[in-house]
Amino acid sequence: xxxxxxxxxxxxxxxxxxxxxxxxxxxxxxxxxxxxxxxxxxxxxxxxxxxxxxxxxxxxxxxxxxxxxxxxxxxxxxxxxxxxxxxxxxxxxxxxxxxxxxxxxxxxxxxxxxxxxxxxxxxxxxxxxxxxxxxxxxxxxxxxxxxxxxxxxxxxxxxxxxxxxxxxxxxxxxxxxxxxxxxxxxxxxxxxxxxxxxxxxxxxxxxxxxxxxxxxxxxxxxxxxxxxxxxxxxxxxxxxxxxxxxxxxxxxxxxxxxxxxxxxxxxxxxxxxxxxxxxxxxxxxxxxxxxxxxxxxxxxx
Numbered sequence: 001x002x003x004x005x006x007x008x009x010x011x012x013x014x015x016x017x018x019x020x021x022x023x024x025x026x027x028x029x030x031x032x033x034x035x036x037x038x039x040x041x042x043x044x045x046x047x048x049x050x051x052x053x054x055x056x057x058x059x060x061x062x063x064x065x066x067x068x069x070x071x072x073x074x075x076x077x078x079x080x081x082x083x084x085x086x087x088x089x090x091x092x093x094x095x096x097x098x099x100x101x102x103x104x105x106x107x108x109x110x111x112x113x114x115x116x117x118x119x120x121x122x123x124x125x126x127x128x129x130x131x132x133x134x135x136x137x138x139x140x141x142x143x144x145x146x147x148x149x150x151x152x153x154x155x156x157x158x159x160x161x162x163x164x165x166x167x168x169x170x171x172x173x174x175x176x177x178x179x180x181x182x183x184x185x186x187x188x189x190x191x192x193x194x195x196x197x198x199x200x201x202x203x204x205x206x207x208x209x210x211x212x213x214x215x216x217x218x219x220x221x222x223x224x225x226x227x228x229x230x231x232x233x234x235x236x237x238x239x240x241x242x243x244x245x246x247x248x249x250x251x252x253x254x255x256x257x258x259x260x261x262x263x264x265x266x267x268x269x270x271x272x273x274x275x276x277x278x279x280x281x282x283x284x285x286x287x288x289x290x291x292x293x294x295x296x297x298x299x300x301x
Contacts, residue, residue, distance in 0.1 A: 022193070023255055024161050027115070029183025031165020032176040033094070034112040045106075051235055052110045055228050055249045057117060061085045061125040063227055064220065068133060073216055075135035076270025080213070081220055082136065083257040083271060084278050086126040088118035088158070090251035092283065100290035102244035110248050112162075118253075119159050123151045139268070153263060157256060209273055217277040221285055225250030243293050251286050254279035 043049070064085035068078045089111055097107035127150075130136045169176040228249030232242040257275045265271055 023157050023259055025183065026255070027158060027161035028165045029180055030111065030115070031162045032169050032180035032183065033108060034162070034166055035169055036166065047235070048106060048110075048237070048241065049113065051232060051237070052114070052245060052248060053117065055231055055245060056089060056110075056114050057121045057125065059227060059231065060224055060249055061129055063223060065129045065133065067220065067223065071216065074212065074270050075139050076268050077213055077216060077274050078133060078270075079130060079136045079139060079265070079268065080257075080261070080271035080274030080278075081216070082126055082129045082133075083261060084220070084252050084254050084275055085224075086122045086129075087252045087254060087257045088114045088122065089248045090253045090282065090286075092286070093247050093251040096247050096251060096286045096290040097244050099287070100243050100247060100293040101240070102247065102293070103238075103240045104244075106241060106244050107248060110244075114248070115158050115162055119155050120151075122154055126150075150260065150264060153260065154256075157259065205269065206273060206276075209269060210277065212270070213274045213277050217274060217281050218285075221250055221278060221282050224252070225285065225289065247286060247290065250289075251282050252278065254282070 061082070064081050068081055073081070094104060094107045094111060098104045127140075130140050165176070168179075225246050229242050229246035232245040237245070254275045258272065258279070261268060261271045261275055
């Protein structure tokens with residue numbers, strides 16, 4: 001059986017451009033729901049901002065690195081874990097927070113702020129931990145990762161849609177809200193389509209290797225959700241905010257991660273399968289958790 005670290009998921013050039021466009025449209029739809037006031041509101045709650053940033057861009061990548069050292073997965077799977085952990089929060093976290101009766105306003109604000117910071121922090125975190133762990137550092141050397149190209153693509157996929165979406169919301173709020181209602185529900189559909197496209201010609205690879213990432217993906221996601229909840233609890237935030245930060249930490253934009261994997265790593269097997277599985281699983285786990293919290297009547301402080 002071929003080593004997973006040498007397996008590649010075939011993804012043609014035209015499909016890659018479709019993926020680029022789809023993610024840009026999804027991010028534009030997310031940005032339509034964001035106002036400049038969302039950033040101002042965060043400045044009024046510096047504690048929540050600092051905790052959210054600490055979780056998303058410091059603790060989750062660090063805990064992921066420690067998990068990799070502990071379980072020692074195949075290097076390509078470890079790279080996938082680093083990529084997912086470096087991604088900003090997923091664009092369906094706002095819906096899940098609302099369903100969970102969390103702080104939806106905080107979720108939207110943190111999504112906006114995290115998306116902005118991710119333009120710089122995502123390439124940094126991925127490169128830092130990938131090069132820090134020797135087995136993944138070896139893969140990075142073989143693919144000759146273009147750090148500038150990585151930053152440029154993240155800026156294009158996150159920064160440009162964020163800017164234009166917010167500008168449209170500022171200039172024409174009514175139109176922006178109509179478009180937002182149309183585009184936001186497409187986020188889950190777009191991701192599923194992306195996975196179908198990516199693996200339609202590689203179904204044998206997916207079937208042969210999914211068992212390598214199943215337990216790791218579930219465990220990694222569970223740790224992320226638990227980390228967000230416990231850190232928020234440690235800082236004595238309200239239960240409403242604990243739920244919000246748990247979801248914001250555990251729901252990652254793995255669609256963006258997949259795009260970068262296909263763009264810079266030629267669909268490296270372990271990375272692509274891990275990111276794809278995470279993208280499916282975090283929707284399942286997030287919805288189950290949100291539904292559980294939506295039914296919970298007792299409020300815990």
